[in-house]
Amino acid sequence: MIVETRYVTSGEVFVAYQISGQTGPDLLVAPGFVSHLEQMWENPNAARLFHALGGFSRLIRFDKRGTGLSDRGVGIPHLDERIDDIRAVLDAAKSERTFLFGISEGGPMAMLFAATYPERVAGLILFGSYARAIGSSVPQDDLAAAEREVRENWGTGRSLSGFAPSAAGNPAAVANFAKFERLSASPSDVINLLRMNSEIDVRAILPTIRVPTLVIHRRDDVRVRSQAGRELAETIPGARYVEMPGNDHVPGGADQDRIVEEIRQFMGASPAVAEVDRVLSTVLFTDIVDSTKRTVAAGDRQWRSTLEAHHAVVRSQLQRHRGREVKTTGDGFLALFDGPARAVRCAQEIVKAVQPLGIEVRAGVHTGEVEMMGDDVGGIAVHIAARVAQKANASEVLVSSTVKDLVAGAGLKFVEQGPAELKGLSEPMRLFGAVG
Template sequence: MTPQTRYARSGDVSVAYQVVGEGPIDIVIVPGFVSHVELIWEIPTAVHILERLSTFARLILFDKRGSGLSDPVVGAPTLEERMDDVRAVMEAAGSERAAIIGISEGVPMSVLFAASHPELVSALVLYGGMARSTWAPDYPWATPVDDLMESSQEMAPFLYEGAILDVMAPSLADIPLARQLYARLQRYAATPAMLDQLFRMFLDIDVRAILPTVEVPTLVLHRRGDRAVNYQASKWMAGQIPGATYVELDGIDHAIFAGDGDALIDEIEEFLTGSRRTVEVDRVLATVMFTDIVDSTKRASAMGDRAWRELLDAQNEVLRRELVRFRGNEVKTLGDGMLATFDGPARAIRCASAMTDAVRALDIEVRVGLHTGEVELVGDDVAGIAVHIAARVGALSGAGEVLVSGTVKDLVAGSGIGFADRGEHVLKGIPDQWRIYAVDGP
């Protein structure tokens, strides 16, 4: 369920915010370049991170002025105006003191806020950030302003199609559903004109002189392979903040909701609470299924939000009916698709085939990917490499097609199910080559 969105008044501007959880400490999340407090709850990996944070804290989320559900503004907002927005949101949420988590472009303002209002800040967590946005002779790890402008102009025609995922979250870039969700978030978060204003404001950011004045406990986190912001920016920044702790994480993603989110939240939880949660993980053998609608972005744009949501509800009802028939277990819905598991690969294949037939009555086509392997059961969710393989296999499927890994094919020998060999494929992020088969027969 999406939390209720409320509004705080900051001068003449209304700032959208949400409160999640009831933990003993307050956390204010300062988002990156743009955000949308409601659409973020449609991105499963983001939901996982927010839910983990809410197990030990009361979260306060907000959209910066000019983006998401907050008021649009004329001209790019200043860091001072953004600090006023944080104060207004904290007051509206009844928070007297909070830990501030600054993400990416939200890091400089978080630093300035903590230095200016230490009485309001219990701790500071800075992820994937920088003290200055562009190259300077004494700041060599940033990109020159002309190069940033050029790359921004080259990407502009494709920005609202999810192209920025290649830089922000490359580990998810070849998953069609992830691309669709991120493109939608970009479209709803800021108009092209507002985005241009925000970008030009970003180019002027430089809070290096403020870093030595930060007095609150500070944790700086960065992924070493981050393609958007060089990890050395955070490493240098941590060295300028008195007593700051710097933690370098594995991974290539800049977006906080991509990559190993649990490793990141483990560090934050231990820093803010003094201990990290021990998660009990059970492992079982399962056949993992991913489904999604073909050409969903085009259909959603043509239908409008309300009609599209009604169609998704109808689709999910059909998919669930088939899951019951074939004793499958729904794990969660993923935008326009579903993740499910089965204790038998043959039933999973027959269920997938029944699903592709059943949804045609709704005038849609779905594609399905299946893989059998060991999965980790974490609460009501599943994780592990088998889940990633199933997602990659599903991404190769065409309209109305069920693709399976060679593992699945081998396990259903003698079942009477026919297959067509689709050759060997490299699955991004997965070792070795994988032979893929299309279900073709009874």
């Protein structure tokens, strides 16, 4: 089947996508760790799956940045960038509301997008996926061995047994998979992806997913243990779990008709309207250190001038990093971000940018569920971010463990500060100082 490949820019990166199918609700597929839009149509099982899904949906597929037909050589992509790519593809496809189908490693990015943009997600489907890579994916139990296997055998098709054991004895399938490997990513790209994926941990955001969710997992999945799927279903509110026999990790195969039917029925049901007044966001608090003393020392007029310059600097950085100013708190700011890496980088830039003004700020960052209350926000995530900021020293950016886990692969560095008692929380929270 010939389907037109199109491109959309996400930031400065070109992302390749395809649309197939005719009618029905939109269904966007977030693929596993590598993909190739056009070559996958040469795989009979994959093509049959795409045809079946396109029979009752407008099927939207894309290659993640760094793989397939999308821009290569873009470094190690992190989750912020990946959900940016989903949004860019949906915008290009003129999709206002879609079902998300996250396969394997595509699951965490689909989960994060669903929690962050519930108004754009009609439902979430997860297949062979996980919230935390370590302990879930067999190759990542021994990263060195997985990298060695890639160096020695990538491009030969020998790794097919680690994805679809049922097809590993078919020479034609092995040859097809070898071509898929060579076209989807280079060995260096695969090694970098393995390292990044080993750090994925989105467990903290699972309770904030407010869209209907279907989790499908094969009982003896050769790559991701079925326990990972059960944990997703147990933690995501209202999720339904379907466990199937077999050990293939990819959804294509002899039993794919049941998978397609489960998805069709899930999408055919009237999806509940998402609670758009409660969404996942990253909260940033900033605060000028010793502002009262500085006011007395400088005098009201001089301090007012300094404060105005401070506000201008902070707003400039918020605009640059796509932060949304919620309000000023006299000598500080409360802002929201749709990506934790951007929030941390913004905080770091603010700390540096205000120093020429003769002042120092401290900042706290946390990701969690936020209650939207008109122009204001509330909820436990806002409370935690404020408490984290209070623990920071002058010119320091402190983040919660949730933020640190979500920015894996973003190139940010942290120094663990140890557990801290935060007022209002029953248990200590591990805090990390952003460095660099």
